Amino acid sequence: MINAKHQPVDAAEVPRFAGQATFMRLPAVPSAEGLDIALVGIPWDGGTTNRAGARHGPREIRSQSSLMRKVHHVSKIAPFSLANIADVGDLSVNPIDLMDALKRIEEGIASIIAVGAIPLSAGGDHLTTLPVLRAVARHRPVGLIHFDAHSDTNDSYFGGNRYTHGTPFRRAIEEGLLDPKRMVQIGIRGSIYETDEHAWAVEQGIRIIYMEEFTRRGASEVIAEAKAIVGSAPTYVTFDIDSIDPSMAPGTGTPEVGGFTTREAQQMIRLLEGVDIVGADVVEVAPPFDLAGMTAIAGATMMFELMCVIAAKFRS
Numbered sequence: 001m002i003n004a005k006h007q008p009v010d011a012a013e014v015p016r017f018a019g020q021a022t023f024m025r026l027p028a029v030p031s032a033e034g035l036d037i038a039l040v041g042i043p044w045d046g047g048t049t050n051r052a053g054a055r056h057g058p059r060e061i062r063s064q065s066s067l068m069r070k071v072h073h074v075s076k077i078a079p080f081s082l083a084n085i086a087d088v089g090d091l092s093v094n095p096i097d098l099m100d101a102l103k104r105i106e107e108g109i110a111s112i113i114a115v116g117a118i119p120l121s122a123g124g125d126h127l128t129t130l131p132v133l134r135a136v137a138r139h140r141p142v143g144l145i146h147f148d149a150h151s152d153t154n155d156s157y158f159g160g161n162r163y164t165h166g167t168p169f170r171r172a173i174e175e176g177l178l179d180p181k182r183m184v185q186i187g188i189r190g191s192i193y194e195t196d197e198h199a200w201a202v203e204q205g206i207r208i209i210y211m212e213e214f215t216r217r218g219a220s221e222v223i224a225e226a227k228a229i230v231g232s233a234p235t236y237v238t239f240d241i242d243s244i245d246p247s248m249a250p251g252t253g254t255p256e257v258g259g260f261t262t263r264e265a266q267q268m269i270r271l272l273e274g275v276d277i278v279g280a281d282v283v284e285v286a287p288p289f290d291l292a293g294m295t296a297i298a299g300a301t302m303m304f305e306l307m308c309v310i311a312a313k314f315r316s
């Protein structure tokens, strides 16, 4: 019987370093038509306040994702058998016009959702998540599981600029895209601008789990709480690579020491099985600051982990 689902190129037939680089060595397809999960690049970093470079993230994540195989070694989830998954390419962006870029990204993700596919994107900086949420949450607010060193709920930068990679989740709450009572941020750390920097976020009802609390309680307890917060309703998962310690993921715009190990991050994502994930992303991989592709492979691996827990939804 012919398996109608897309399959990655077999590394026993074509070596991993050969051929066109696509996410997970899947076919590059022109649209999300017929897909369950659409892997998509958002090569845009116009919201970056410090070291730019995440615009180069999708291409490097594609390259490093050639290391991924077909079956998850712990959960035994075989994503390409459970769900039809392919690489739909990069969204159209505008590197010199922020508002136009946000519009293009929203339209690109909306076209994926319109044909019934779940978007799993590779950024780009964290502002890309705002237009993604505008598409994902067009008809109802969603919950959010947010891995990051930073809360990204500041109000404005540089004389009132409201759209930067430090503000997306404040804008998303204001726009009614996120239900702040169903939001959890995990791994927050680093020096802050003001003592009460996170006061607004907490007032909205966001549960902030600082890195120190994660260290005390561990992955199982923290994710159990996160799952209780988002419940069974539609939820988006966003993974900022700077949540991982810069010793393991240096290639990012705003590194903060004292972060997750890659293994802790993997453990947490695996435990998300059962959450109704309606979209997810890995953002802030900035190859110009990377060493030997180590941040891009961390990003590609987190994308694989996310893909597996999303694919688990398609188990019949």
Ligand SMILES: [Mn+2]
Binding pocket: 126, 148, 149, 150, 152, 165, 240
């Ligand atoms: Mn972030």
